[in-house]
Amino acid sequence: MRKFKTEEVLEDAGLKKTVIRIKMLDFISASKTAVSQPDLEKIFGKIADRVTIYRILSAFEEKGIVHKIIDLHGTSRFALCNDKHCKEHDHHDEHIHFNCTECGNVTCLDNVHVPVIKLPKNYKAATFNMSVLGVCNDCTVK
Amino acid sequence: MRKFKTEEVLEDAGLKKTVIRIKMLDFISASKTAVSQPDLEKIFGKIADRVTIYRILSAFEEKGIVHKIIDLHGTSRFALCNDKHCKEHDHHDEHIHFNCTECGNVTCLDNVHVPVIKLPKNYKAATFNMSVLGVCNDCTVK
DNA sequence: TAACATGTGCAACCATGTTGCAACAATAAG
DNA sequence: CTTATTGTTGCAACATGGTTGCACATGTTA
Numbered sequence: 001m002r003k004f005k006t007e008e009v010l011e012d013a014g015l016k017k018t019v020i021r022i023k024m025l026d027f028i029s030a031s032k033t034a035v036s037q038p039d040l041e042k043i044f045g046k047i048a049d050r051v052t053i054y055r056i057l058s059a060f061e062e063k064g065i066v067h068k069i070i071d072l073h074g075t076s077r078f079a080l081c082n083d084k085h086c087k088e089h090d091h092h093d094e095h096i097h098f099n100c101t102e103c104g105n106v107t108c109l110d111n112v113h114v115p116v117i118k119l120p121k122n123y124k125a126a127t128f129n130m131s132v133l134g135v136c137n138d139c140t141v142k
Numbered sequence: 143m144r145k146f147k148t149e150e151v152l153e154d155a156g157l158k159k160t161v162i163r164i165k166m167l168d169f170i171s172a173s174k175t176a177v178s179q180p181d182l183e184k185i186f187g188k189i190a191d192r193v194t195i196y197r198i199l200s201a202f203e204e205k206g207i208v209h210k211i212i213d214l215h216g217t218s219r220f221a222l223c224n225d226k227h228c229k230e231h232d233h234h235d236e237h238i239h240f241n242c243t244e245c246g247n248v249t250c251l252d253n254v255h256v257p258v259i260k261l262p263k264n265y266k267a268a269t270f271n272m273s274v275l276g277v278c279n280d281c282t283v284k
Numbered sequence: 285t286a287a288c289a290t291g292t293g294c295a296a297c298c299a300t301g302t303t304g305c306a307a308c309a310a311t312a313a314g
Numbered sequence: 315c316t317t318a319t320t321g322t323t324g325c326a327a328c329a330t331g332g333t334t335g336c337a338c339a340t341g342t343t344a
Contacts, residue, residue, distance in 0.1 A: 016290060016341055049293050074216035098265060122279040123240060137264040191324050
């Protein structure tokens, strides 16, 4: 769909290409759903410290490589940024996130357009954040 | 707008009318915005334990008196349920929440209708959860 | 490969969420 | 009015996620 060379991305962001960063970024980019920090800790916890993972995610977010989503349980999840969104430095952009109640995965639905809604008077909307709760493709098919 | 008698509500829910519960419910019902547990702790922390506040909120939620919202920082906020929504025991209902970036308040916009969105194939939406980030009425006027 | 800038691990801390248990208060029964 | 029952509260304790400081290790550049 979209070319994505891990090492290039890190280089462009001015981040050193360390083993953990490359692995984490590979993993996040391979994952179709937004991954949580606990997820990443389970996977990379043996080769990297919890704090390191935390800091790498923060760095990725700051550089616009990934964006952060707060899921329905209040924990952070991370997903790759799409170019179109991440040109702006504001990352509360017009994504729609789909929370699957079966598998718990959070998916970015980039191809679903955000509807226009009308706000009460004197309310000024800056950005939208919409999440849909339901059953995702994988769990429907199973 | 809507009649709301604190003590009746507690009675209907089968909860004993204790001082703290009445005060908390009064406070939540008087508040136009969704209040966080930390907020409530600051206010009621001297007359009630942190755990008590937590349990009262859980009880309120379970009985359908209030509903819980996870705000953009991942902390829980609570707001009164409207009758129309809370007849269903599923509380992830079609509310739209407005997060004000100035004052940090979260407001339920009940009078704003939830738009219909089209999902990719095999995605089954159960409920929606939309939040809008911007500047609220109060902060616009100021 | 040496020097420097950056990245990492460890320890520690804070906030929120959560449970178990004992003490306590309110209500109903005698 | 006193006791039994039930539900409510406070305390202590723990789990998890987020966050910082500092010393040490590593990647990068010359």
